[in-house]
Amino acid sequence: MIPIRSRVVAVLLGVAMSPSDPLHAATLGVVAAENMYADVVAQLAGPDVAVVSVLNNPAQDPHLFEVNAATVMRVAGAGLVVYNGAEYDPWMTKLLSATPGIDRRVIVAADLARKSAGDNPHFWYDPTFMPVMANAIAAALIDRDPDARAAYEARLKVFDEATAPLTAKVAAMRAKYSGVPVTATEPVFDYMARAIGLQMRNPAFQLAVMNDTEPSARDVAAFEDDLKNHKVRALLFNIQAASPLSRRMQQIAEEAKVPVVEISETEPPGMHYQDWIAAELDALDVALSGSRP
Numbered sequence: 272m273i274p275i276r277s278r279v280v281a282v283l284l285g286v287a288m289s290p291s292d293p294l295h296a297a298t299l300g301v302v303a304a305e306n307m308y309a310d311v312v313a314q315l316a317g318p319d320v321a322v323v324s325v326l327n328n329p330a331q332d333p334h335l336f337e338v339n340a341a342t343v344m345r346v347a348g349a350g351l352v353v354y355n356g357a358e359y360d361p362w363m364t365k366l367l368s369a370t371p372g373i374d375r376r377v378i379v380a381a382d383l384a385r386k387s388a389g390d391n392p393h394f395w396y397d398p399t400f401m402p403v404m405a406n407a408i409a410a411a412l413i414d415r416d417p418d419a420r421a422a423y424e425a426r427l428k429v430f431d432e433a434t435a436p437l438t439a440k441v442a443a444m445r446a447k448y449s450g451v452p453v454t455a456t457e458p459v460f461d462y463m464a465r466a467i468g469l470q471m472r473n474p475a476f477q478l479a480v481m482n483d484t485e486p487s488a489r490d491v492a493a494f495e496d497d498l499k500n501h502k503v504r505a506l507l508f509n510i511q512a513a514s515p516l517s518r519r520m521q522q523i524a525e526e527a528k529v530p531v532v533e534i535s536e537t538e539p540p541g542m543h544y545q546d547w548i549a550a551e552l553d554a555l556d557v558a559l560s561g562s563r564p
């Protein structure tokens with residue numbers, strides 16, 4: 272097992288590494304399709320585990336991602352693969368079935384969320400979901416490396432403690448904003464909006480942006496009407512899955528003085544999951560507290 276793991280890390284890092292290298296002997300290569308899951312793995316796995324994410328470019332729309340040779344290599348060499356599922360990253364399902372017979376664990380977020388194709392795939396924006404994901408990741412890490420169980424369990428406790436303020440923030444916002452109407456350019460924030468109790472408008476428009484198709488003229492007109500006539504208290508603008516049409520809505524919102532809250536699809540570089548979500552919740556809180564129906 273140990274030489275295989277070292278070779279995996281060597282492939283992942285693109286460096287020559289001796290299988291007997293004591294520093295890396297116990298490492299386990301992990302590939303996460305999305306960088307927020309990679310971040311959770313890294314928080315739980317600690318410094319000895321190499322974690323690579325595939326979708327980590329803040330300028331890239333993950334819905335339009337296409338696999339390259341480096342991704343194929345990484346997935347083929349990983350001992351643990353984490354991905355979203357529900358047709359969010361269908362390329363990963365294909366890569367895994369193209370490299371059968373490898374001794375690896377696979378964690379699919381959609382399975383844990385009990386969702387499938389056709390459901391909103393942005394599970395990481397459900398504040399109750401990431402702790403479930405963290406539990407499954409910790410269990411997989413312990414399974415691969417039982418000697419380090421205590422360390423993984425300790426890190427899981429730290430993760431849960433660091434995530435608890437998000438739950439408190441969502442509850443506080445729910446008390447203030449339950450029933451408040453908002454709209455969004457793309458459904459990335461939908462699970463979080465529901466957790467806060469917001470009334471989300473224009474779902475058909477959002478789905479069209481997500482699927483890179485054209486919303487109907489009626490849906491576009493209804494969206495514009497919501498902004499121009501202040502039927503919503505904020506526009507959640509997905510900066511990463513933007514289209515010319517969603518940018519036009521951003522502009523209309525700004526002209527109508529409807530607050531625009533920027534939401535990113537994947538984790539911004541240099542942030543952890545907890546800080547990222549907290550920053551977006553804070554921005555939404557400021558926007559809603561300052562806006563009037």
Ligand SMILES: [Zn+2]
Pocket residue numbers: 334393457458459481512536
């Ligand atoms: Zn999306």
